[in-house]
Amino acid sequence: MILIVLAYLALVTFAVAVALRTLRIARMPVHLRWELYPVPHEPHAAHGGSVFEELNWWQVRPKPNRLGGLKVMAREVLLLQGVREHNRQLWLRSYPFHGGLYLLGALILLLGLDAVAAGIKWNLGTAVAAITTVVGVAGFALLGIGALGLLTRRLADSALRAHSAPADLFNLVCFLVVATLGLVSFTVVDHDFSHLRAFARALLHLNPVVLPTLVVAQIVTGLALLVYLPFSHMSHFFTKWFMYHSVRWDDQANRVGSRLEATIQRQLGERVTWAATHVGGGAGRNWVDVATAQVKK
Amino acid sequence: MTLAIPFAQVGKPSERLGRLEDRARIPLPPPYHDFEEPPLPALSPDIRARCECSLDDTVAVSTPRPATPDAEDAMVKGFLAGLDKLFSREDNWTFLEPLVLSMEHCTKCQTCATSCHIFEESGKNELYRPTFRSEILRRLYFKHRSGGSLLSRFQHGDIDINWTTIARLLELSYRCNLCRRCAQACPMGVDNGLVAREIRKLFSMELGIAPKEIHEKGSMLQLRAGSSTGMNPEAAHDNVAFIDEEMTEKTGIKVETKWDVAGADVLLMHNAGEMLSWPENPGAFALILEAAGISWTLSSELCGYDAVNYGLWYDDAQFARVVIKHAQIAKKLGVKKIVIGECGHAHKSMMVIADRILTGELNIPRESSLTLLAQIVDSGKLKLDPSRNDFPVTLHDPCNIVRLMGVVEPQRRVLRKIAPRFREMTPHGVHNYCCGGGSGFAIMSSHNFADWRMRVATRRKFRQILEAFQDDLDPARPKYVCAPCSNCKGAIRDILARYKAKEKVGIRYGGLVELIVNAMTDARPGFLSSDE
Numbered sequence: 001m002i003l004i005v006l007a008y009l010a011l012v013t014f015a016v017a018v019a020l021r022t023l024r025i026a027r028m029p030v031h032l033r034w035e036l037y038p039v040p041h042e043p044h045a046a047h048g049g050s051v052f053e054e055l056n057w058w059q060v061r062p063k064p065n066r067l068g069g070l071k072v073m074a075r076e077v078l079l080l081q082g083v084r085e086h087n088r089q090l091w092l093r094s095y096p097f098h099g100g101l102y103l104l105g106a107l108i109l110l111l112g113l114d115a116v117a118a119g120i121k122w123n124l125g126t127a128v129a130a131i132t133t134v135v136g137v138a139g140f141a142l143l144g145i146g147a148l149g150l151l152t153r154r155l156a157d158s159a160l161r162a163h164s165a166p167a168d169l170f171n172l173v174c175f176l177v178v179a180t181l182g183l184v185s186f187t188v189v190d191h192d193f194s195h196l197r198a199f200a201r202a203l204l205h206l207n208p209v210v211l212p213t214l215v216v217a218q219i220v221t222g223l224a225l226l227v228y229l230p231f232s233h234m235s236h237f238f239t240k241w242f243m244y245h246s247v248r249w250d251d252q253a254n255r256v257g258s259r260l261e262a263t264i265q266r267q268l269g270e271r272v273t274w275a276a277t278h279v280g281g282g283a284g285r286n287w288v289d290v291a292t293a294q295v296k297k
Numbered sequence: 298m299t300l301a302i303p304f305a306q307v308g309k310p311s312e313r314l315g316r317l318e319d320r321a322r323i324p325l326p327p328p329y330h331d332f333e334e335p336p337l338p339a340l341s342p343d344i345r346a347r348c349e350c351s352l353d354d355t356v357a358v359s360t361p362r363p364a365t366p367d368a369e370d371a372m373v374k375g376f377l378a379g380l381d382k383l384f385s386r387e388d389n390w391t392f393l394e395p396l397v398l399s400m401e402h403c404t405k406c407q408t409c410a411t412s413c414h415i416f417e418e419s420g421k422n423e424l425y426r427p428t429f430r431s432e433i434l435r436r437l438y439f440k441h442r443s444g445g446s447l448l449s450r451f452q453h454g455d456i457d458i459n460w461t462t463i464a465r466l467l468e469l470s471y472r473c474n475l476c477r478r479c480a481q482a483c484p485m486g487v488d489n490g491l492v493a494r495e496i497r498k499l500f501s502m503e504l505g506i507a508p509k510e511i512h513e514k515g516s517m518l519q520l521r522a523g524s525s526t527g528m529n530p531e532a533a534h535d536n537v538a539f540i541d542e543e544m545t546e547k548t549g550i551k552v553e554t555k556w557d558v559a560g561a562d563v564l565l566m567h568n569a570g571e572m573l574s575w576p577e578n579p580g581a582f583a584l585i586l587e588a589a590g591i592s593w594t595l596s597s598e599l600c601g602y603d604a605v606n607y608g609l610w611y612d613d614a615q616f617a618r619v620v621i622k623h624a625q626i627a628k629k630l631g632v633k634k635i636v637i638g639e640c641g642h643a644h645k646s647m648m649v650i651a652d653r654i655l656t657g658e659l660n661i662p663r664e665s666s667l668t669l670l671a672q673i674v675d676s677g678k679l680k681l682d683p684s685r686n687d688f689p690v691t692l693h694d695p696c697n698i699v700r701l702m703g704v705v706e707p708q709r710r711v712l713r714k715i716a717p718r719f720r721e722m723t724p725h726g727v728h729n730y731c732c733g734g735g736s737g738f739a740i741m742s743s744h745n746f747a748d749w750r751m752r753v754a755t756r757r758k759f760r761q762i763l764e765a766f767q768d769d770l771d772p773a774r775p776k777y778v779c780a781p782c783s784n785c786k787g788a789i790r791d792i793l794a795r796y797k798a799k800e801k802v803g804i805r806y807g808g809l810v811e812l813i814v815n816a817m818t819d820a821r822p823g824f825l826s827s828d829e
Binding site for chain 1: 300481505726
């Protein structure tokens with residue numbers, strides 16, 4: 001029962017941490033435009049162009065090419081296109097690492113499906129169990145290979161080593177431990193993931209189950225990593241959305257009378273406390289005061 | 298390649314944290330493949346004694362050394378106060394979100410490094426690795442925020458918070474052109490260019506420290522005298538009158554620039570540096586707009602005849618002041634739109650960054666001259682003979698106009714029509730390399746900084762230019778680098794002069810409008826004469 005409670009606590013902590021961090025970013029003030037081309041939803045994205053290429057562009061309201069943005073994101077998520085293009089050596093290690101994580105995500109879904117099916121007495125047959133095993137083993141193996149590759153590279157390359165904080169190495173070791181425990185558990189006690197399936201069923205139906213120590217260790221380390229993720233820079237699995245959509249591709253023009261304009265006007269009323277003499281901040285002055293102050297001749 | 302620099306070294310006082318090593322660098326293409334680079338002139342002992350220059354072999358900011366330990370402490374305290382403001386909603390709503398995202402999500406994978414022309418052309422000098430300065434700021438920020446807790450040091454690494462670290466960080470923020478090519482390569486979207494800019498901002502807006510060329514003699518001078526060149530409205534009038542005369546004489550077409558025409562369709566704003574350094578550029582603009590029948594004007598209001606906005610590179614308050622002046626002038630004149638001449642940072646300032654500062658009546662439409670020129674050429678209003686430009690032409694893409702605002706095709710559309718031997722650089726478009734003059738480097742020349750710029754920052758552009766003309770290196774046959782940006786032209790001018798590229802390879806440079814005028818059949822042939 002303790003393991004079930006721990007699992008729910010971990011899941012809730014993960015969800016709350018992700019939600020809070022997402023909210024924190026989403027609630028940040030609108031920033032000045034800082035896009036970087038190509039912006040894939042621009043109609044001229046094929047050559048990296050923008051609406052500024054149009055004469056009297058403010059009279060043009062181009063329909064954003066949502067599909068273009070989705071395609072780039074899909075390539076980025078599924079192929080790690082950016083790393084592949086700019087750092088092939090890293091990609092050779094990072095791709096198995098992320099591929100392993102995706103497969104482990106699929107493993108969790110399959111375990112969930114099995115638990116639901118067991119609850120409604122739906123016989124999934126042997127195929128799903130076989131797929132679960134293949135997906136799980138491949139996931140742990142790829143994650144382990146990738147984590148080991150990334151870790152050795154980080155240790156072997158002097159620049160990467162110099163720039164790494166202890167946590168950067170710790171993070172990779174964590175993944176390596178999770179992957180190793182998964183593979184050892186599979187090899188020694190859980191050849192067909194029946195114990196993991198049993199745990200998933202127990203979790204869904206709140207029905208405690210006795211598991212081998214190795215499987216318990218595997219689950220506990222996996223849960224600990226899950227809790228840790230949103231507090232580390234590995235939170236990029238959800239914050240990357242903001243880095244692309246809210247900065248790199250944010251080319252929303254400020255139109256007169258728009259909501260964006262109202263937001264900007266409100267933010268221009270924020271107090272300025274920068275201390276350099278030429279800024280003239282402090283004494284309750286806001287951005288409008290500072291920006292319209294006359295410079296002494 | 299130099300050895301990685303441990304972050305523990307950054308705060309340890311020493312004469313220099315690193316050196317520029319010429320032997321590690323990639324040779325240039327022919328005819329400069331065996332060119333013997335003279336050593337970088339050393340900073341004088343006097344400068345070394347007076348200024349903070351413990352980063353490398355040059356100095357950009359010339360910050361005086363604090364005289365006493367107490368003065369050092371005061372500077373550190375000021376920096377930390379500025380650091381708090383940099384991460385506050387009130388003082389930095391302008392860039393808070395992109396900065397926080399970049400601070401919190403770098404995986405330190407170094408994918409960005411090879412995309413940086415400064416890092417590459419310095420022989421992969423660790424000082425100039427794009428993540429180096431960001432990592433210093435990151436460590437300072439997290440350590441300061443957490444009070445130096447063990448958890449923070451574990452998570453983000455450690456660094457000494459002292460004047461040595463801070464003084465080196467200041468100089469480091471001026472070893473980046475802010476071209477953001479590294480951000481384009483980052484799979485996470487981390488923007489080391491933005492981080493460099495925000496470091497500059499902290500120093501300027503909190504401590505009042507910035508290179509004099511971009512602050513005192515730059516944005517302050519512009520706000521006081523009307524132009525960062527120091528040119529007042531009367532001088533601008535005189536210069537333009539002289540340019541009109543020259544253009545008329547040279548082309549045989551009467552050119553008469555109009556000033557302060559209320560209700561004109563177009564308020565044209567040049568980088569005023571053009572009037573002094575490349576007068577044929579504003580002259581060519583005047584001739585083209587007249588020939589195309591455009592209703593246009595220049596403004597003689599203070600700041601109205603100078604589109605530059607150096608605040609873009611280092612200071613939000615200075616940026617906003619200049620851009621508001623520009624918008625107020627356009628509003629007062631009642632023009633339909635502002636068209637920005639061939640100046641990259643003025644493009645980005647007015648069209649992109651100012652977009653979320655100018656509201657209501659000040660939100661005057663702003664357009665790139667490249668777009669307007671493409672439309673004029675497409676319209677057939679000018680009679681053009683491309684055979685007049687029958688020499689190799691290559692195009693430099695100013696980062697601010699291309700990668701940072703997506704104006705890629707209009708200038709190419711024009712060149713395809715008027716320059717039969719146009720060839721691209723590699724890479725080009727949004728993947729271009731900076732000219733090395735970006736973010737103020739082109740105008741910063743204190744001590745040996747201009748020399749450093751040419752041997753490191755501009756070297757990649759020179760390499761690209763040479764590669765574009767490798768099919769014909771004969772100096773007797775002229776070649777033309779079209780660089781539609783004043784700062785880029787300044788950097789290219791300097792590098793071509795340094796290597797005597799005109800004499801050795803026949804390489805000239807200039808803007809886009811000069812090429813258009815050179816192709817105009819109504820104008821006398823030879824506008825771009827070979828001796829220019």
